Each structure stands twice: as C-alpha cells, then as structure tokens.
Amino acid sequence: MALGFRLRGSTVVFAITLATPTAAAINLVSVQDEIKLGQEAQREVRRQVPVVGGSVGPYVGGIGRQLAAHAAGPRYPYSFSVANYREINAFSLPGGPVWVHRGAIQAAQNESQLAGIVAHEIAHIARRHAAQQISKGIVANGLLNLLGAVLGSGHGARAAEVGASVLANGYLLKFSRDDEREADAVGVQIMRRAGWDARGMLEFMEILRAKEGRDPGVAIFLSTHPAPADRVARLRSIVGGGGRRDTDAFRRIRAELARMPPAPAMPR
Numbered sequence: 001m002a003l004g005f006r007l008r009g010s011t012v013v014f015a016i017t018l019a020t021p022t023a024a025a026i027n028l029v030s031v032q033d034e035i036k037l038g039q040e041a042q043r044e045v046r047r048q049v050p051v052v053g054g055s056v057g058p059y060v061g062g063i064g065r066q067l068a069a070h071a072a073g074p075r076y077p078y079s080f081s082v083a084n085y086r087e088i089n090a091f092s093l094p095g096g097p098v099w100v101h102r103g104a105i106q107a108a109q110n111e112s113q114l115a116g117i118v119a120h121e122i123a124h125i126a127r128r129h130a131a132q133q134i135s136k137g138i139v140a141n142g143l144l145n146l147l148g149a150v151l152g153s154g155h156g157a158r159a160a161e162v163g164a165s166v167l168a169n170g171y172l173l174k175f176s177r178d179d180e181r182e183a184d185a186v187g188v189q190i191m192r193r194a195g196w197d198a199r200g201m202l203e204f205m206e207i208l209r210a211k212e213g214r215d216p217g218v219a220i221f222l223s224t225h226p227a228p229a230d231r232v233a234r235l236r237s238i239v240g241g242g243g244r245r246d247t248d249a250f251r252r253i254r255a256e257l258a259r260m261p262p263a264p265a266m267p268r
C-alpha cells in the first residue's frame, strides 16, 4: 500500500525510483515540512478524487482515529478519506492523510481486514517513509537547492511553494521493500494495541494473492507492493490471534456500499 498516487493528466517530474534502499534512513525533511507537503498533496487529491458519501467516510475515519491513537512517532494530523474507485488500493500522503479505495473496503470480508489496510498506511506515516523517500530523491536527483528551499528561512511559505511546484507536475512515490515490511510489522503492533485481531492484515493480503491475475482491480495494488509472497510469509510469523474481528458496523457499511451505484474505475 505504497504511496502510488499519480495526478491525472500530468507528467511525472519527481519520480523517486531508487532500486536499492540505503542502509541508514535519512530524514532531511522536517516533520513540519512533511505535514505541509502532505497538505498540499491532499488539496490536489481532494480536487481530483471522488469521495464516497453516506456513513462510509465517518466509519472509516472512526477506525482510523482509534488506530492512529496507538501509533508512535510525531503527533501527525491524521485524516481518513474513502475514494470512490473500484480498484483495490490504499495510500498515504506525507504527514497525515490516509486514503482507502472503496474497492478495498468491498474486498475485505471483516473489519479486522479493513483495519489492517488502514493500520499499514498509518505505519507508513508514523515511520516517516515519505519523508525518507523524498530525502533520498532530493539527494539522488541532485536537487539540493530544492532541499535548501524547503529547509531555508521563511520555512512554511517556501516549503509550501516547493510542495506546490512538485505536486503541480505530479509525482510517483514508491516505498522500498524494507518500508513495506516495516509498515506491516508496525501496522500489526498498532492493530493489537487498538484491540483488533492482527490476523486481518494477513487475511487481506491472502485475498489479494488469490485475486492476482484474475481481477484487474488488484493490479494497481500489486504494482506498488513488492513481493507479496514474501510479505505474507513475514506476516504469518508475527501475527497472533486475539482481538476484534468483525462488527455490525462493518456489515452495515458493506450493505450501504452494495446499495450504491458501482464504483467507477480510477482514471488512467
């Protein structure tokens, strides 16, 4: 569930595609700048992405807030939105915003599986994976002047300016395998602390693997998620039983979604 959102109709000028993760995590972007960049991105995503109405957003927001309360790290302004797209996907923006596609909710069979998706995205934010990827991209692309602009004086305004110029041209940010593994492991901890059965995360990944190659809606998810077999094996070794698996609220939300017109496909 990497940040793999691409702004519609725009070209990628800030593609971060480092094949090998560096040994040590680098964080050249401050928490404040990270939040500002995320807010810029969120504004753009909100303009372009249709949101699911009814009780779905508040329900996912409720799960997200319970999970985020148990995340370590900076106190980010987490927010949770549901995109009315049929593809199975979820993504996070730097410093707080989490998006879940309607297709992911409809593919989940119980609430713990949905909680697993959300917890994984919260973990990416809490562990500052986007800030690290942006830092690596800045260094790899020789954009230290851009970094200077982010970190220089007049902090907020400059950061917003840089964020806007980056985002106006679109971006494609993929997390490394290590980031994905860490988001799984940290997400499992968050789920347990918040009282959900962490096996839900593993179950959802198994649903995806079963659909692989048969359901085109899974392709986008798998394109941003390296080595699902490897992740399943690792998850199997860390999730234990216990905790909340399902609720009446989840079943009501599923019924509400089933009554809505089908979710449209994500524009390419």
Ligand SMILES: [Zn+2]
Pocket (backbone or CB within 6 Å): 001, 002, 003, 120, 124, 175, 180, 183
């Ligand atoms: Zn992920």
